[in-house]
Amino acid sequence: MGKKQVFRSWVPEWLIRLNIFLVMFPTVMLFALSTANVNAATGFYGVEPHDIQFSMLIYYAALVAFTPLEKRFFSRIATKEYFVICLALQVMITFWAYQSRDLYGLFVCRFLQGIVNCGVTSICLTLLFSRLRSEHARETGYAIFYGMILCASSLTSLVTAQLVDDYEYNVLYKMMIYAFVPGAVLLLLIMNKVHLTRKMPLYQLDWTSFFIYAPMLIMIGYILIYGQQYYWLQDPTIRWCLAGVIFLGVVFVVRQLHLKRPFINMAVFRSRGFVFGIVLLAGLYVIRGAFNVTTAYFSVVLGMDPLHTYELLIYNIIGIIIGAVITANLVIQRRPLQFIWLVGFFLLLVFHGSMYFLFAAEADQSTFIAPLVIQGLGAAMLLTPIVLFIISSVPEKISASASTAGVFVRYTSFALSTASINYFSLFFSRTHTNSLSENTSILNVQAAQRLHAYQGALQGRGLMSDQAAKVAPALLDKAVQKQVFMKYAMDYYELIAILILVLMLLVIMTPYINRTIINVRSNQPAAATV
Numbered sequence: 394m395g396k397k398q399v400f401r402s403w404v405p406e407w408l409i410r411l412n413i414f415l416v417m418f419p420t421v422m423l424f425a426l427s428t429a430n431v432n433a434a435t436g437f438y439g440v441e442p443h444d445i446q447f448s449m450l451i452y453y454a455a456l457v458a459f460t461p462l463e464k465r466f467f468s469r470i471a472t473k474e475y476f477v478i479c480l481a482l483q484v485m486i487t488f489w490a491y492q493s494r495d496l497y498g499l500f501v502c503r504f505l506q507g508i509v510n511c512g513v514t515s516i517c518l519t520l521l522f523s524r525l526r527s528e529h530a531r532e533t534g535y536a537i538f539y540g541m542i543l544c545a546s547s548l549t550s551l552v553t554a555q556l557v558d559d560y561e562y563n564v565l566y567k568m569m570i571y572a573f574v575p576g577a578v579l580l581l582l583i584m585n586k587v588h589l590t591r592k593m594p595l596y597q598l599d600w601t602s603f604f605i606y607a608p609m610l611i612m613i614g615y616i617l618i619y620g621q622q623y624y625w626l627q628d629p630t631i632r633w634c635l636a637g638v639i640f641l642g643v644v645f646v647v648r649q650l651h652l653k654r655p656f657i658n659m660a661v662f663r664s665r666g667f668v669f670g671i672v673l674l675a676g677l678y679v680i681r682g683a684f685n686v687t688t689a690y691f692s693v694v695l696g697m698d699p700l701h702t703y704e705l706l707i708y709n710i711i712g713i714i715i716g717a718v719i720t721a722n723l724v725i726q727r728r729p730l731q732f733i734w735l736v737g738f739f740l741l742l743v744f745h746g747s748m749y750f751l752f753a754a755e756a757d758q759s760t761f762i763a764p765l766v767i768q769g770l771g772a773a774m775l776l777t778p779i780v781l782f783i784i785s786s787v788p789e790k791i792s793a794s795a796s797t798a799g800v801f802v803r804y805t806s807f808a809l810s811t812a813s814i815n816y817f818s819l820f821f822s823r824t825h826t827n828s829l830s831e832n833t834s835i836l837n838v839q840a841a842q843r844l845h846a847y848q849g850a851l852q853g854r855g856l857m858s859d860q861a862a863k864v865a866p867a868l869l870d871k872a873v874q875k876q877v878f879m880k881y882a883m884d885y886y887e888l889i890a891i892l893i894l895v896l897m898l899l900v901i902m903t904p905y906i907n908r909t910i911i912n913v914r915s916n917q918p919a920a921a922t923v
């Protein structure tokens with residue numbers, strides 16, 4: 394499709410690409426908005442951190458479940474009108490989220506936002522591909538898109554940090570409404586009325602599969618987020634959710650096996666390349682989730698405020714950008730995937746290994762610049778090649794199903810990563826708290842000396858002796874909690890390092906992966922790739 398058919402002839406190319414970015418950026422940011430500042434969100438809604446995590450999974454579940462249906466709407470409606478519809482719905486739903494102070498109202502808003510986000514993302518990706526004219530436009534386009542996905546959490550938190558400090562939490566949703574306007578207005582002015590894909594009828598939409606699939610995904614998220622808090626199977630709600638997941642899962646699979654146009658063609662699981670790819674993808678998302686431990690360390694131990702924490706993460710974003718550029722070139726040059734993956738996993742191994750030794754009660758910010766850049770490089774060098782490998786490892790006629798199944802794996806792996814951090818933070822913290830408490834008894838000589846030192850320091854700052862005696866135990870307890878967190882972080886990163894080594898061993902033992910030709914000119918990954 395030529396440029397003049399999509400955009401007006403007088404529009405310069407640089408303005409078109411800038412416009413696509415202006416539309417895509419707030420769309421990607423919307424996903425990470427729930428966890429931009431968990432403490433502020435919990436305070437505003439009067440809920441627990443698990444509730445905020447679950448709201449993000451509800452958004453993600455809607456995105457995953459609606460993706461197969463969205464393609465039919467996108468192909469049927471002219472792109473400009475489709476964008477107006479999606480934008481209007483997104484603004485209304487986001488305004489509803491801004492007005493809502495109820496947790497369940499927020500859950501509904503996030504689910505609807507996830508559905509509408511599918512349409513906006515499809516438009517952005519298709520427009521992005523239309524502006525990249527090289528033979529490998531899709532490889533380049535997906536590298537750009539996945540790079541933005543990796544940057545989304547850090548960028549969202551950085552942009553919103555000052556707003557959360559100055560205003561109530563819900564103002565972030567008002568900010569998102571304003572963020573959509575510039576790109577949307579400009580796109581409507583410069584775009585012609587065209588169909589970017591072949592028109593398809595809207596009848597025989599498989600809404601039944603959607604209404605089976607979406608609740609199943611939400612219940613999976615509920616089990617993984619709340620399971621530990623409610624002692625897993627000891628809680629009747631968790632048991633009912635597990636039964637529901639099993640029942641709906643069986644019904645969904647049986648239904649797909651008998652449908653002419655299934656949501657997910659189960660034949661994709663016969664491809665050993667596809668199965669290997671989703672194993673790597675699941676592992677990558679667990680590893681990627683462990684990065685949250687580093688940001689928590691900056692806050693809990695080093696005492697950095699959110700703004701300075703996310704300013705430091707700019708170096709991670711720089712690493713992601715560099716990694717995305719390198720990856721796109723390596724994929725285009727058809728370098729062996731085995732080589733690309735091993736380099737990516739090795740960089741992540743270096744990051745987790747170095748952080749293991751850098752976790753300390755006091756540290757200079759500059760110490761973490763190199764590790765943060767390395768982490769960004771490693772993540773960017775893995776995500777794009779793995780997703781493209783998954784799509785390319787199956788026949789073209791079922792590539793859409795491979796993409797949809799891959800999105801399901803991303804969702805469950807993301808939820809599993811969140812659940813594993815929740816579990817191990819409690820497990821290791823309990824273990825180390827018990828260990829340290831034995832050594833911090835008032836009768837312990839070292840503890841008494843530390844308390845005396847704290848009292849002396851406080852008195853040196855002008856506190857009366859009786860006040861210093863009251864404050865000193867709190868300082869000692871805070872020091873103990875910092876030690877507990879650092880030991881937990883070291884233990885968790887040790888586990889992640891072992892996982893990385895296992896995945897590297899799997900990559901080394903499967904040389905046949907280099908025979909898979911990356912082809913996304915016909916086989917397109919689904920847009921929902923957060």
